[in-house]
Amino acid sequence: MPMLVLENVIASYIAGVEILRGLSLRVEEGEIVCLVGPNGAGKSTVLRTISGFLRPTVGKITFNDKSIAGMPPDQILKHGITHVPQGHSVFPKMTVHENLLMGAFTVKDRAVVSGRLEKVYALFSFLKGRMHEKAGNLSGGQQKILEIGRALMLEPPLMILDEPSLGLAPQTMDALFKTVVDLNRAGLTILMVEQNARQGLASSHRGYVLELGKEKFEGTAQKLLDSPEMAKLYLGGSTDDSPYRRRGKNPAVPPPSAP
Amino acid sequence: MTIPSFHLFVQTLILGGLVGGVYALMASGLTLIFGVMRVINVAHGAFLILGAYITYELFQYFKIDPIASILITMPVFFGAGWLIQRYMLSRIANPEQTSVLVTFALALVLEGILGFIFQTTARMVTPSYTSDAFIFATYRFPVTRLIGFGTALLIILLLYLILQYTNLGRAIRATTQDPRAAQLMGINTSMISAFTFALGLSTAAAGGSLLSIIYSFNPSSQADWIARTLSIIVLGGMGSIPGALIAALTLGVMEQMTSIVVTLYWSPIVFYFFLFFTLIIRPQGLLGEIIREKG
Numbered sequence: 001m002p003m004l005v006l007e008n009v010i011a012s013y014i015a016g017v018e019i020l021r022g023l024s025l026r027v028e029e030g031e032i033v034c035l036v037g038p039n040g041a042g043k044s045t046v047l048r049t050i051s052g053f054l055r056p057t058v059g060k061i062t063f064n065d066k067s068i069a070g071m072p073p074d075q076i077l078k079h080g081i082t083h084v085p086q087g088h089s090v091f092p093k094m095t096v097h098e099n100l101l102m103g104a105f106t107v108k109d110r111a112v113v114s115g116r117l118e119k120v121y122a123l124f125s126f127l128k129g130r131m132h133e134k135a136g137n138l139s140g141g142q143q144k145i146l147e148i149g150r151a152l153m154l155e156p157p158l159m160i161l162d163e164p165s166l167g168l169a170p171q172t173m174d175a176l177f178k179t180v181v182d183l184n185r186a187g188l189t190i191l192m193v194e195q196n197a198r199q200g201l202a203s204s205h206r207g208y209v210l211e212l213g214k215e216k217f218e219g220t221a222q223k224l225l226d227s228p229e230m231a232k233l234y235l236g237g238s239t240d241d242s243p244y245r246r247r248g249k250n251p252a253v254p255p256p257s258a259p
Numbered sequence: 260m261t262i263p264s265f266h267l268f269v270q271t272l273i274l275g276g277l278v279g280g281v282y283a284l285m286a287s288g289l290t291l292i293f294g295v296m297r298v299i300n301v302a303h304g305a306f307l308i309l310g311a312y313i314t315y316e317l318f319q320y321f322k323i324d325p326i327a328s329i330l331i332t333m334p335v336f337f338g339a340g341w342l343i344q345r346y347m348l349s350r351i352a353n354p355e356q357t358s359v360l361v362t363f364a365l366a367l368v369l370e371g372i373l374g375f376i377f378q379t380t381a382r383m384v385t386p387s388y389t390s391d392a393f394i395f396a397t398y399r400f401p402v403t404r405l406i407g408f409g410t411a412l413l414i415i416l417l418l419y420l421i422l423q424y425t426n427l428g429r430a431i432r433a434t435t436q437d438p439r440a441a442q443l444m445g446i447n448t449s450m451i452s453a454f455t456f457a458l459g460l461s462t463a464a465a466g467g468s469l470l471s472i473i474y475s476f477n478p479s480s481q482a483d484w485i486a487r488t489l490s491i492i493v494l495g496g497m498g499s500i501p502g503a504l505i506a507a508l509t510l511g512v513m514e515q516m517t518s519i520v521v522t523l524y525w526s527p528i529v530f531y532f533f534l535f536f537t538l539i540i541r542p543q544g545l546l547g548e549i550i551r552e553k554g
Binding site for chain 1 (some may be wrong): 432437441442443445446
């Protein structure tokens with residue numbers, strides 16, 4: 001049974017201007033699914049629609065067999081979907097520790113919260129060393145990890161990542177994708193959008209190519225990476241010796257094993 | 260222009276500092292509301308005056324001490340603030356741009372109603388200790404200003420503790436810093452806005468009670484008070500409570516100093532002077548941040 005299913009979803013910010021035009025996709029438990037596609041294809045809009053910031057006008061969205069379409073964001077959060085948005089979203093003037101506490105804002109049991117804090121600090125030890133520092137002082141990559149740590153404070157079954165690698169240095173990017181794969185191995189299901197299509201797919205099980213608000217291709221990440229048409233249209237050039245191509249063939253992060 | 264003696268200089272610092280504490284309380288609610296909602300509550304001055312009139316009436320008819328009446332006016336204003344946010348401010352489109360008009364209208368309506376009921380006679384609440392003063396090392400500490408300063412600082416401290424150490428306070432700060440991310444944490448940001456507006460208005464209630472024992476007021480004084488409090492939060496940095504505290508103490512002292520060095524009639528200009536120069540030299544204020552429109 002898939003964990004998350006979208007069926008023929010239509011959504012728009014302005015009435016009459018549809019961004020999603022009958023999109024369908026599914027995420028199985030234990031998977032990393034990557035959405036790629038050109039600018040304006042509706043990648044971020046899919047994520048915003050799933051987490052409730054945008055109401056679909058038509059279509060079904062089910063999470064663990066329950067319909068979540070049209071629910072407000074805080075309700076969807078309670079069902080266990082956390083959303084790490086694009087760009088910076090730490091609370092810059094709050095400490096690292098307070099940021100993590102905010103992640104568990106909806107959890108009222110203090111013992112549970114402190115248990116999860118321990119887990120997140122164990123997972124990302126540098127955060128513990130800087131727990132009293134203002135989050136705005138961390139580097140871009142560290143802030144992204146803090147955002148992921150903050151999202152983990154809910155121990156969500158599903159995490160949604162919107163362009164996690166945006167604006168990061170290549171090495172930081174590699175470390176970030178490795179973190180994503182590690183979290184997945186530990187049991188977290190992940191749906192992410194990546195502009196950096198090759199590296200995103202290289203760390204994923206499956207992918208969708210979106211175009212004009214609909215899924216155009218779907219397949220295992222490897223299949224999408226190997227497809228010549230994909231390479232030509234969406235992965236930025238098909239020349240065999242492009243550095244990205246090499247990265248795709250010999251990814252810095254070993255592709256995750258099948259769930 | 261007179262150069263004050265050292266004794267007069269210190270005495271002026273004391274009087275200005277004491278009243279600056281009261282200004283800080285009045286401005287703290289305004290800056291808090293702006294920080295969370297990006298709404299400038301132009302009616303803040305009118306609510307201060309409303310608070311002062313309620314305190315006056317409670318004192319006239321029920322002999323309730325003006326400080327004790329804070330315990331009555333604060334919860335009432337809290338409730339009123341909640342309702343105003345839920346049923347007026349939350350319903351306007353683009354509140355960041357248009358809320359000024361709505362709150363300005365609210366100020367005019369309140370001033371009109373107060374004028375209708377109380378006319379334009381200047382009032383002041385005069386409990387038995389009105390003209391009492393402590394003398395310490397030859398310096399005068401008027402009792403009303405001491406009480407005002409102490410009460411104001413106590414309420415600001417309480418506000419600080421709520422913001423810093425409670426879940427609700429963290430949610431308010433999170434909403435100030437990044438409303439979108441706050442929503443992602445499951446914070447109901449419209450509830451936070453209502454709570455913040457209510458909290459801000461309840462500080463105006465306390466500020467109004469303190470105002471009523473230190474200054475005389477009539478319905479049209481609301482314009483002076485919104486000008487003062489707005490200047491304070493611009494100087495301190497919009498949204499910053501510590502900034503408001505520093506700015507309020509500075510302006511309280513500068514105002515008092517001007518009344519001694521120049522004349523009493525020139526002292527209100529201090530606020531406008533600082534307002535202009537802040538906007539020219541450091542538009543983000545002392546502790547404020549440069550606000551950019553988020554894409």
